[in-house]
Amino acid sequence: MKFxxxxxxxxxxxxxxxxxxxxxxxxxxxxxxxxxxxxxxxxDVIAEAVEGLNTLIDFxxxxxxxxxxxxxxxxxxxxxxxxDDIVLRVPVGTEILDEDEETVIADLSExxxxxxxxxxxxxxxxxxxxxSSTNQAPRRANPGQPGVERExxxxxxxxxDAGLVGLPNAGKSTFLxxxxxxxxxxxxxxxxxxxxxxxxxxxxxxxxxxxxxxGLIEGAHEGRGIGDRFLGHIERCAVLxxxxxxxxxxxxxxxxxxxxxxxAYGAGLxxxxxxxxxxxxxxxDDELLAAQRAELExxxxxxxxxxxVSGAGVEDVLRALRRQVLAARRAEAPAPEEDGPWRP
Numbered sequence: 009m010k011f012x013x014x015x016x017x018x019x020x021x022x023x024x025x026x027x028x029x030x031x032x033x034x035x036x037x038x039x040x041x042x043x044x045x046x047x048x049x050x051x052d053v054i055a056e057a058v059e060g061l062n063t064l065i066d067f068x069x070x071x072x073x074x075x076x077x078x079x080x081x082x083x084x085x086x087x088x089x090x091x092d093d094i095v096l097r098v099p100v101g102t103e104i105l106d107e108d109e110e111t112v113i114a115d116l117s118e119x120x121x122x123x124x125x126x127x128x129x130x131x132x133x134x135x136x137x138x139x140s141s142t143n144q145a146p147r148r149a150n151p152g153q154p155g156v157e158r159e160x161x162x163x164x165x166x167x168x169d170a171g172l173v174g175l176p177n178a179g180k181s182t183f184l185x186x187x188x189x190x191x192x193x194x195x196x197x198x199x200x201x202x203x204x205x206x207x208x209x210x211x212x213x214x215x216x217x218x219x220x221x222x223g224l225i226e227g228a229h230e231g232r233g234i235g236d237r238f239l240g241h242i243e244r245c246a247v248l249x250x251x252x253x254x255x256x257x258x259x260x261x262x263x264x265x266x267x268x269x270x271x272a273y274g275a276g277l278x279x280x281x282x283x284x285x286x287x288x289x290x291x292x293d294d295e296l297l298a299a300q301r302a303e304l305e306x307x308x309x310x311x312x313x314x315x316x317v318s319g320a321g322v323e324d325v326l327r328a329l330r331r332q333v334l335a336a337r338r339a340e341a342p343a344p345e346e347d348g349p350w351r352p
Contacts, residue, residue, distance in 0.1 A: 011203035013164040015067035022050025022075040022091035024129035024152025030083035043085045044135040047152045050128025051075030051091035057116035061099035081134040105161040129153030168219035169333045171242030174251040175262050176223030179287035184220045186316040204241045211326040216333050224269045239273050246336030247281045254286040259304045281332045284308045290315035
């Protein structure tokens with residue numbers, strides 16, 4: 009299934025049905041009086057986060073979603089049928105934005121979350137509502153309210169506990185493939201990863217979700233390479249794993265390049281907890297590994313080392329990620345309510 013994380017759609021709620029202006033007509037009933045029923049309510053447009061979806065590709069082939077109109081009222085005090093709602097089924101983690109692409113209408117981050125995007129119009133009153141002591145035969149009935157039409161944007165931000173960042177060919181996809189059942193494309197040329205990938209990794213009996221995004225290069229925030237369009241998928245992560253190619257000529261410069269792009273993107277990515285790891289250490293001898301590690305630690309602080317191919321250092325990195333994820337979950341958990349004094 010093709011990955012799509014941004015879609016523009018047009019929605020319109022249903023219009024309310026008009027009220028009826030009618031009178032009771034029965035044999036031998038001289039003064040039947042008004043009996044016009046109300047119109048039915050128009051259908052709503054609703055967005056719902058559902059399980060089993062991880063792309064917005066369905067919204068590439070259908071961009072218009074119109075709810076049904078309400079039925080008009082009828083005689084004999086019969087209310088018109090309400091219009092059917094229409095539900096947009098979106099992946100968990102979808103943000104719904106207004107037409108300006110900035111105003112957030114809703115953020116559906118949990119399964120089953122629903123939000124009404126456009127409410128259907130109310131049905132009009134029939135002439136039965138207007139009967140009074142001074143107006144025994146009203147011929148007035150209200151039309152139904154019109155529906156609401158608007159343009160919205162759907163933007164998917166994947167739900168993951170940890171995110172992988174680094175330059176192209178830093179070993180991110182290899183790390184994800186070695187630690188999970190995910191099968192991202194792996195090759196010896198830049199930008200092998202073109203779309204984000206998710207994998208569930210486990211260590212010491214615990215599992216968490218890791219997101220791998222396409223590599224960043226200098227100027228990504230200005231659109232170079234694939235740009236920074238996929239960085240939104242790691243905004244929700246509790247920790248970032250910054251992989252630096254151990255075989256690079258200048259690992260410190262590589263680290264600073266990626267950090268600069270994270271800072272230019274904003275959204276708090278530069279402030280997230282980060283673990284820096286030197287990758288591909290299976291290709292380095294002990295002397296070169298020590299030199300590369302020392303050079304990187306001079307700018308990045310503590311540095312771990314790993315090889316996704318041989319497995320060296322991988323479990324230590326996973327344990328460090330798990331500690332950060334657990335700490336973030338504890339911080340986000342609501343504080344327990346203190347028991348007050350007993351009251352009858």
